[in-house]
Amino acid sequence: MLTRPHHLTRPQRRAAPALLALLLALVPGCARHTGSDDLPDPPAVPGGSYTVALTEPDHLTPGRTTSSYALQVIQGLFDTPVSLDPADGHAVPLAAESVTSDDQRVWTLRLRPGGVFHNGEPVTARSFAAAWNAAAYGPNGWETNGYFTQIDGYAELNPADGAEPPTSELRGLDVVDDSTLRVTLGAPFSQFPMLLAFPAFAPLPAAAFADPAGYDRHPLGNGPFAMDGDWQHNQRIDLHRAAGYAGLRPPTADGVHFRIFTSKDTAFTELRAGHVDFMTNVPAARAYEAKRTFGRRYTVRPSGTMDYLGLPLWDARYARPELRRALSMAIDRRGITRAIFNEVFAPADSLVAPMIPGHRAGACGDTCAYRPDEAKALFDRAGGFTGTLELYFANSDPTYEQWMTAVANELKQNLGIRDIAFRKMSGADLGPILNGRKATGPYRQNWVVDYPSVQNYLAGLLGRDNRTGWSNAAFDDALTRGNAAATPAESIAQYHRAEDIALAELPLIPLWNWQDQTAWSSRVGNVTVDPYVAGLHLEKVTVRH
Structure with missing residues (x-):
């Protein structure tokens, strides 16, 4: 490059x-x-x-x-x-x-x-x-x-x-x-x-x-x-x-x-x-209060941070991409970002944050759109879901439980999944569970950008030994070709090919892009x-x- x-x-x-x-x-x-x-x-x-x-x-x-x-x-x-x-x-x-x-x-x-x-x-x-x-x-x-x-x-x-x-x-x-x-x-x-x-x-x-x-x-x-x-x-x-x-x-x-x-x-x-x-991440629900209280000492900035719903692909219940897409289409991202995040956060349309060079608006297509009827039809064709659907998240921010509750309600209402349980714990306890692939259900996956590149998201979230257990030879090949491409345009084209492969199989579901709120x-x-x-x-x- x-x-x-x-x-x-x-x-x-x-x-x-x-x-x-x-x-x-x-x-x-x-x-x-x-x-x-x-x-x-x-x-x-x-x-x-x-x-x-x-x-x-x-x-x-x-x-x-x-x-x-x-x-x-x-x-x-x-x-x-x-x-x-x-x-x-x-x-x-x-x-x-x-x-x-x-x-x-x-x-x-x-x-x-x-x-x-x-x-x-x-x-x-x-x-x-x-x-x-x-x-x-x-x-x-x-x-x-x-x-x-x-x-x-x-x-x-x-x-x-x-x-x-x-x-x-x-x-x-x-x-x-x-x-x-x-x-x-x-x-x-x-x-x-x-x-x-x-x-x-x-x-x-x-x-x-x-x-x-x-x-x-x-x-x-x-x-x-x-x-x-x-x-x-x-x-x-x-x-x-x-x-x-x-x-x-x-x-x-x-x-x-x-x-x-x-x-x-x-x-x-x-x-x-x-x-x-100083507080790096003011809770989105306190946005209006923070602005009134701190004035010029409160800022909202574009962020490379995103939230996803990670999926444990070693569990046969999550093995079919059709079921994973149904889960995604049953989630009302815009409704959640309005109700819980005061529209400070924005619905995701890609695996990559909009501030990153090479981001493609709408790359996720209908998979990241709220289409409950289509989601239910796809869910049924994929064989539905049996047993308890467990949702894992940390207790460090009250909004985590709020949006997990909203997601649980939508999965119940739109897909008919009745038995949903929360697994809430400290971030220090949750990390080893996710890294060790011991989660028995979907989990909050967050990515904070290390450097401004599409490659950072794709390799970091879905590279070797990722938390979801997903692997794909064509995805790996596209990343490798992108890393060694002779020009920026060729590099980004290969990264886009890798992103398309990941979005088609959907080992993790893009939810929303943060904007960082700080106050001091x-x-x-x-x-x-x-x-x-x-x-x-x-x-x-x-x-x-």
């Missing part, structure tokens, strides 16, 4: 991949709003601390989690090789000084000098290689394992038959010297620089392997903030300015306090009361929130003190 040779270096930010330059010009920018209606921004001088509302993460070791709750903390603790520019999403070197390739298959990362972990250990090329190997090694069971499929040798670390891998290291990682890591991919992949912005590609110190459980409670990163005490589960996570940090994101505030809530409604109430300074107190300013993995840029926030 790229003009070759490809180089990504800090002095030449415009030398981002040709694909990105063409595609990401279409991506909406981030929201950057400051201050309040009647107060100027806090001065941009060091000092002070602020509080962010958070849901309990599952892990704080970068390779062990893809949870947006965890990633909000991790991005303050770690510098990845590159970051995504908050304005348009193109890759910008961060811990790496440069990322270069002549053929899109062999990439060379040269690290910025002076990088250290929070315990003083130097950050070297081996620190990155060790972290990536640990995540890619199948028996470890790390959540981000699939992010390393592009690297040569991944298959050996993840034998298809579940056997013990013959090695624990990726063949494609070559530590040339302390500051140089050469990465060989299994095939050309022009979007590799964007992938390097995901926290799974952060480095890990020796302590991460000496005591994995202890490290997860108190991770030592290489980023602008360090842990201030251990993670207090279900209560708080405290960060302070990292001594010795010499990277590109020096923080303005002295500290960040994450307060952990089980309910986003409770978190919003605490924000209104002034006990919390008058104590903080210089607020920058982007739609990518970083979310709130912790290091930029100023505090009135």
Whole structure:
């Protein structure tokens, strides 16, 4: 997809991949709003601390989690090789000084000098290689394992038959010297620089392997903030300015306090009361209240986040695509987004969010339209459904249960499914059930975009070892061809072919596209929130003190 040779270096930010330059010009920018209606921004001088509302993460070791709750903390603790520019999403070197390739298959990362972990250990090329190997090694069971499929040798670390891998290291990682890591991919992949912005590609110190459980409670990163005490589960996570940090994101505030809530409604109430300074995802049901209360300190931004209804295809009751399409056509997406989300969310018409270059309006066609009569006829032809239909979702946001209730009522009314039960639990408990394919019914599947590409959704949601258990050789082939295509147009055409295959078989049902609602107190300013993995840029926030 790229003009070759490809180089990504800090002095030449415009030398981002040709694909990105063409595609990401279409991506909406981030929201950057400051201050309040009647107060100027806090001065941009060091000092002070602020509080962010958070849901309990599952892990704080970068390779062990893809949870947006965890990633909000991790991005303050770690510098990845590159970051995504908050304005348009193109890759910008961060811990790496440069990322270069002549053929899109062999990439060379040269690290910025002076990088250290929070315990003083130097950050070297081996620190990155060790972290990536640990995540890619199948028996470890790390959540981000699939992010390393592009690297040569991944298959050996993840034998298809579940056997013990013959090695624990990726063949494609070559530590040339302390500051140089050469990465060989299994095939050309022009979007590799964007992938390097995901926290799974952060480095890990020796302590991460000496005591994995202890490290997860108190991770030592290489980023602008360090842990201030251990993670207090279900209560708080405290960060302070990292001594010795010499990277590109020096923080303005002295500290960040994450307060952990089980309910986003409770978190919003605490924000209104002034006990919390920032909330990333205001409940959609509180949209009007938030706008009245916070004025200019409340924003609604286009988001790459989407909700789906994932389906357990290992259960024979969900095996027929016709039945899966019937479930989809029985759901009134527009009615739900109006009644529950105050039309902040928009009905999905694709597997991909509208803000992503290459999104096709209406790609899902009638399958994502509310057609209850057709749904019932299709449902009957597919043989109907027997037993209890169980719906799995987390308890972290009251809207999850509200929309699951609406979906349950529509499936009962439109398809005649009478026995529907809820399986509601914490996100930390739900994740292992879904990842282990232990769910016995449809589940809330959410995707937060890692980088602005159609490929990120398709590979992330439906690539190897996905939660649904679905696989399709033609889908995989289209993704592979898209990754290695010579031009952006050819690449997108192949990704569209893959999306069409997935929509025809429908292993998961697109529901709606989020728009992110954020609100903050008058104590903080210089607020920058982007739609990518970083979310709130912790290091930029100023505090009135």
